[in-house]
Amino acid sequence: MQTNKFSIPQEKLAAYVDRELLEDEQESLSQKFEHDKSLREMLEVQQSIKVRVKDNVQLEKAPVHLRARIRRKLVELENIPGFVAQITEIFRMHTTKSLMATAFLLTIIIYPWFSKGLPQHVPSNPGITATYQVVQGKIICIDCEQLHSAHIKAIKHSNLHRAGLKTANGDIWEFLDYAKGSELLHDFSRANKTYQVEGYVFSNNQILNVTSYQKL
Amino acid sequence: MNWGKKNQLEMKRQFENIAFQYMDVLYGTALKMTKDPIEAEDLVQDTYLKAYRFFDKFEEGTNFKAWIFKILTNTFINKYRKKSKQPNQVDFEKVEFQYSEETVEKSPDNIRKTDKNLYEKLFDDKINNALDRLSTEFRLVVLLCDVHGFAYKEIAEFADIPIGTVMSRLSRGRKHLQEMLFEYAAEEGYIKRQKK
Numbered sequence: 001m002q003t004n005k006f007s008i009p010q011e012k013l014a015a016y017v018d019r020e021l022l023e024d025e026q027e028s029l030s031q032k033f034e035h036d037k038s039l040r041e042m043l044e045v046q047q048s049i050k051v052r053v054k055d056n057v058q059l060e061k062a063p064v065h066l067r068a069r070i071r072r073k074l075v076e077l078e079n080i081p082g083f084v085a086q087i088t089e090i091f092r093m094h095t096t097k098s099l100m101a102t103a104f105l106l107t108i109i110i111y112p113w114f115s116k117g118l119p120q121h122v123p124s125n126p127g128i129t130a131t132y133q134v135v136q137g138k139i140i141c142i143d144c145e146q147l148h149s150a151h152i153k154a155i156k157h158s159n160l161h162r163a164g165l166k167t168a169n170g171d172i173w174e175f176l177d178y179a180k181g182s183e184l185l186h187d188f189s190r191a192n193k194t195y196q197v198e199g200y201v202f203s204n205n206q207i208l209n210v211t212s213y214q215k216l
Numbered sequence: 217m218n219w220g221k222k223n224q225l226e227m228k229r230q231f232e233n234i235a236f237q238y239m240d241v242l243y244g245t246a247l248k249m250t251k252d253p254i255e256a257e258d259l260v261q262d263t264y265l266k267a268y269r270f271f272d273k274f275e276e277g278t279n280f281k282a283w284i285f286k287i288l289t290n291t292f293i294n295k296y297r298k299k300s301k302q303p304n305q306v307d308f309e310k311v312e313f314q315y316s317e318e319t320v321e322k323s324p325d326n327i328r329k330t331d332k333n334l335y336e337k338l339f340d341d342k343i344n345n346a347l348d349r350l351s352t353e354f355r356l357v358v359l360l361c362d363v364h365g366f367a368y369k370e371i372a373e374f375a376d377i378p379i380g381t382v383m384s385r386l387s388r389g390r391k392h393l394q395e396m397l398f399e400y401a402a403e404e405g406y407i408k409r410q411k412k
Binding site for chain 2: 010011013014015018020045046049050052053054056057058059060061062063066067069070071073074077078
């Protein structure tokens with residue numbers, strides 16, 4: 001709060017002039033003003049400015065057209081019904097035109113959707129491609145083969161091992177445990193027999209999704 | 217005001233009877249606030265439309281002038297806040313008054329800054345110019361208090377600020393007015409002035 005050189009906050013002085021202080025505060029300041037000429041002069045200036053502003057600030061009159069303009073706006077405000085009521089009224093008055101307009105709007109909205117045709121079947125994962133393969137070779141036990149090639153001697157075959165197909169050039173194909181592949185996967189009665197296996201390979205590996213097989 | 221089943225036409229007639237008598241004073245105040253006749257017209261129109269929309273909330277027997285001034289002030293402040301957020305608009309709060317680098321010394325007639333007679337000699341247009349030069353916040357409270365005679369409590373409600381802020385703005389506003397009027401008095405030759 002700003003104070004003047006007489007230690008009376010400026011705000012208090014303004015409030016005193018406007019008679020906004022509590023009665024005892026107003027009284028206390030009145031006494032100070034009585035005994036201090038300089039303080040009284042400051043007060044008089046504030047009062048003088050307030051009076052001059054009150055008496056001399058000229059407020060311009062409203063232009064003549066403003067009253068009419070506001071009156072017109074008030075009438076407009078009154079005549080604005082709710083949105084649904086407006087639409088209903090328009091339909092009632094211009095049924096044919098409204099139906100045509102609605103049909104036109106619907107066409108505009110629906111056409112782009114139809115023009116694209118029916119949705120196409122998109123593979124669930126477009127990143128994976130499948131290639132058809134026909135491979136020939138001997139049925140082997142992949143696990144035993146791997147352990148053998150690692151020079152592990154004490155190999156004990158188990159029915160839990162996986163069967164695969166070894167081609168003439170030494171490639172080993174695994175079978176996906178699915179459909180026909182499941183029939184080959186753990187059936188070691190076919191071991192060392194030559195088979196032709198057909199199926200799909202997903203991605204870049206050597207795992208066949210077997211569709212058919214036959215003994216050669 | 218409880219209109220019950222009174223029709224809209226009657227309400228409009230009643231509204232116009234009460235509200236339109238304040239048209240001049242509202243427009244004059246709006247013009248002082250905005251300093252632009254077109255903006256002032258828009259502000260008054262918005263005020264009337266809002267007042268009409270909420271006229272059923274107005275309690276009969278209470279001060280209509282204070283009620284419609286509250287709407288005017290609120291509408292103005294909201295518009296002014298929106299404007300001050302836009303680029304290239306003046307932030308009135310930051311505008312400081314540029315006072316002359318001259319000092320004023322006592323004239324042979326012993327005219328001083330604290331001489332109330334000094335301010336009484338100035339023409340009306342100087343008072344109006346000084347008021348127009350006040351920043352928006354100060355001008356608003358000076359107008360509402362000194363021109364329209366609203367109490368601090370009412371002004372605080374209108375502008376949605378604490379009473380302490382009203383007191384502070386009013387005091388600072390009058391102080392700025394005093395400084396400006398003193399400058400005008402010096403320009404008019406009522407006091408002798410000397411360059412620093």
